[in-house]
Amino acid sequence: MKVVGVFLKGCKYAAQNPKFLLNVEAGLGLRPWLEAQGHLYHLTHEKDGPHSELEAHLHDTDVLITTPFHPAYVTADRIKKAKNLKLLLTAGVGSDHIDLHAAAAAGITVAEITGCNVVSVAEDELMRVLILLRNFVPGWKQITQGNWDVAEVIHRSYDLEGKTIGTIGGGRIGQLLLQRLKPFKCNLLYYDRYSIGEQREKELGVTREEDLDTLLSKCDLVVLNVPLTDKTKGLINKDRLSKMKKGAYIVNNARGALMDRDAIVEACNSGQLGGYSGDVWDPQPAPKDHPWRYMANHAMTQHISGASLDAQWRIAAGTKETLEKFFKGQVFPEEYYIVKKDGKIAPQYT
Ligand code: NAD
Numbered sequence: 001m002k003v004v005g006v007f008l009k010g011c012k013y014a015a016q017n018p019k020f021l022l023n024v025e026a027g028l029g030l031r032p033w034l035e036a037q038g039h040l041y042h043l044t045h046e047k048d049g050p051h052s053e054l055e056a057h058l059h060d061t062d063v064l065i066t067t068p069f070h071p072a073y074v075t076a077d078r079i080k081k082a083k084n085l086k087l088l089l090t091a092g093v094g095s096d097h098i099d100l101h102a103a104a105a106a107g108i109t110v111a112e113i114t115g116c117n118v119v120s121v122a123e124d125e126l127m128r129v130l131i132l133l134r135n136f137v138p139g140w141k142q143i144t145q146g147n148w149d150v151a152e153v154i155h156r157s158y159d160l161e162g163k164t165i166g167t168i169g170g171g172r173i174g175q176l177l178l179q180r181l182k183p184f185k186c187n188l189l190y191y192d193r194y195s196i197g198e199q200r201e202k203e204l205g206v207t208r209e210e211d212l213d214t215l216l217s218k219c220d221l222v223v224l225n226v227p228l229t230d231k232t233k234g235l236i237n238k239d240r241l242s243k244m245k246k247g248a249y250i251v252n253n254a255r256g257a258l259m260d261r262d263a264i265v266e267a268c269n270s271g272q273l274g275g276y277s278g279d280v281w282d283p284q285p286a287p288k289d290h291p292w293r294y295m296a297n298h299a300m301t302q303h304i305s306g307a308s309l310d311a312q313w314r315i316a317a318g319t320k321e322t323l324e325k326f327f328k329g330q331v332f333p334e335e336y337y338i339v340k341k342d343g344k345i346a347p348q349y350t
Contacts, residue, residue, distance in 0.1 A: 117306030169225030
């Protein structure tokens, strides 16, 4: 079979560290294994536009491996061109870069490596919570620029203890974050369309808010942990931001398009938001003129939270296991399925 992987360029770093797997040079370390079984493995980082390498390979690809960190947008048009395509495998968590309805209509299976990097993301979220509250970024910038102005940093620097922190989404990452926040002695809230159950709420020391606007109005800082779906696109808009306390913060490692992009810029610049941090953008890579690069009080990075070397190892192992099952005609773990061959879309994406 022809397997195509779309990953970012590893540049000089791929040669420096063999544990760096999520790049075109390493290709998740799958080449020897795939080729030994007679499969063709083609790797590219060129994912965008009609003249990209990905586009040229679509017509005879059987399996397409993509990753949210360097998302190849698999549109309905591309699915139409990919006549041989049987499996769209997301090396990571989050398959919103794929037109799931078009895949379902074409009878293509979509799967991801559910849970592979949830610890990595929760740890990163905790870091961003602290970076925002302690006003870390201006201090770091001053030091690198030869300056020393303590007042600029501490006139808006807070402890985490005693603050009200809410997660929108109480699934895998949401719960791991709550677990990590608990020792900091904050007030913890969550909003999710499903309850995590009384017992789990007690373990985590968290209270459910059934109304999103109420959660927003109570929190000093809100973290997004829901998938990007038709229902969650633009969830945090101007109206919702106005429900938040003045100067509250947002951390978003879930997906950029959960936000109304310009409403976030306006809220950061006006002070309605005290700051915004996250690693997800719409689109990715973010263009040079993306306004989140330049808004006030942000602590943004590239899409990195779920791609630590530990996560990369789990992503690679999970991708290999899933491909092995696919070649043998075996079923995947149920939670890996995003779209089944019969066209059924997983509940978290509906
Ligand atoms: P999960 O499925 O375990 O949890 C998602 C939660 O969101 C579920 O509890 C679900 O009930 C809730 N939810 C879904 N739609 C909702 C809606 N409309 N209203 C209210 N609640 C809703 O997923 P997870 O593993 O915790 O991952 C969450 C998201 O994080 C992923 O979908 C992905 O977009 C993102 N993610 C980002 C990275 C990264 O590197 N930045 C890595 C992994 C995952």
